[in-house]
Amino acid sequence: MDAKERFLKYVSFGTNSDEESDSCPSTPSQLELGGFIADELRAIGLRSVRLDGDGYVYGFLPGAGKLAGAPAVGFISHMDTSPSSPGDGIRPSEITYEGGDILLADGRTSITAEDFPELAGLVGERLIVTDGRTLLGSDDKAGIAEIVTACELLTRVTDRRPVAVAFTPDEEIGRGADRFDVRGFGADEAYTVDGGAIGEIEYENFNAAGFSLSVTGTNIHPGYAKGLMKNAVLMANEFLSMLPPAERPEHTEGREGFYHITSISGDESSCTVKGIIRDHDRAGFEARKKTVEGVCRYLDGKYGAGRFDLTLTDSYFNMKEMILPRMHLIRDAEAAFEKEGVTPVIKPVRGGTDGARLSFMGLPCPNLSAGGLGFHSRREFIPVSSLGRMTNVIVNIATAAPSGD
Ligand SMILES: [Zn+2]
Known part of the structure; x- marks a missing residue:
């Protein structure tokens, strides 16, 4: 299955998190999606797959060939979507972008070229959009689809680093790192794959x-x-x-x-x-x-x-201080993007990431783009090509030896 098919499956689960709820995960639908993903990981052949009682999904793919003994690398994304827009009954559709503004199926909501200057570079591309009633959920189901699909591809390569994956609940309400099992994760360093146009690498936050x-x-x-x-x-x-x-x-x-x-x-x-x-x-x-x-x-x-x-x-806190001693994480990500023909863009985040919190919990964790745009809104969309390319970037990271610091 390719990353697009997976992505469309995941967005059929409405998984808005809920700040008012004290339970973990904050909404039961996240557990349903977690169970679905865990089954997929098992079917692909990952080991030690588990969905824990808090809604976190973990899995591990042993290394192979010349890279079997290399340090494991982790990839993490989140299953919830932002409560700031409706997230149930998502009806995605695929369109070819022909320039100008995009009027969505509700007849009222537009993705405008003025608000999204990135559209200028996407003429002729296939885009997945909403019908204007809900958000899309590319934040962060695109990340999940890319990681799971990369794992599937990695099972077929001869040389790969050991790979640990995790999918967390409740990132959008600031709780995604709260109950993360850093010790049991299986890697000492990782990337979150969350948000942003393809090519972004982030390791400085507020x-x-x-x-x-x-x-x-x-x-x-x-x-x-x-x-x-x-x-x-x-x-x-x-x-x-x-x-x-x-x-x-x-x-x-x-x-x-x-x-x-x-x-x-x-x-x-x-x-x-x-x-x-x-x-x-x-x-x-x-x-x-x-x-x-x-x-x-x-x-x-x-x-x-x-x-x-x-x-x-x-x-x-700003994860920069935890990443600086491990700058190979950034160099390796840059090389993985370049191999895919994408120019990496490093920029400071005017916000936080779960990776920032994980970095201070002992798991250095810069963030990579997942490829979507217009997050948390009814105008959220993602270029189909970004799903495939980010999948390849993850494969590139896991099939290269880590560089030194
Ligand atoms: Zn996100």
Whole structure:
């Protein structure tokens, strides 16, 4: 079976994850897909295939020939799709892109050349699109289809490195690495195959923290409030106004960090402000956290102790520091893309990846493109050729000896 057929099978499972759920996986459909993939891996001939109780699927393909004794390499992708768009009842269709905007079957949703400059390079290509009602799920079922198909191809080659694969639940709600069995995985280094136009290699991501600030006011009848009222709404507003306005997502790019307010709720008595802090540079990241803490201390001093109660939690760190000692991972991936005729593009991620968390759990894990575009939206699509080419890139990595560092 080729990667496209597999991909179309996988997207018939609606697997949106659910942030509101405390179970793992967060939605039962992920277990169904996991069971389906585990059966496929067994049929292909992988060893030690298991779907564990948390919905993680693992499998192992022993090395062969001259590369049988080489270090194992891992490939990982995620089974859930983003809850930010509908993900059930996906009706994919294959079209030939003839230039201009693509009007989807719902008659209303368009993939526009303006929003997707990548389309310029895809005239004449076959694309898989949605009908405009749901997301497509190429994030990250394209990754799964490419890895599983590569495994099938690898069973037929004479020389290959041992290959460990894993498919995780709940990446889109930030839990994909939570219960990953790093020890039992079977490889000491791996790649996530997740997201992005073909050719992308990512090993720098944000350092990330989230905060929740609870602001306590004093609510008094407004007719009798003189000298007494402390309005939590205005106190929260004062906090917001003290964060540097130029350092917001809408004013930053590349490796620049930011403060981002994600929600504010409350009334005169109490307000809750939630936000996130991002920075590629670790020192810059620590400085940003200090700034938020400093502002709260200042306002506490102004309004009275305990009125600005801040909880600040680290989410993940820039994997770069874990990858730098293993730069062969990047060089080997570049060589694998070049062998497939794809120019590799290395760029910093303005976000995080499960690979970043795995890198700090002892499994260095840069990210490779899976080939899709327009993630998390009804306009998500993937060029058919990317599925086949990424499959080959994975085969190329597993059939070459790892270079030295
Ligand atoms: Zn993804």
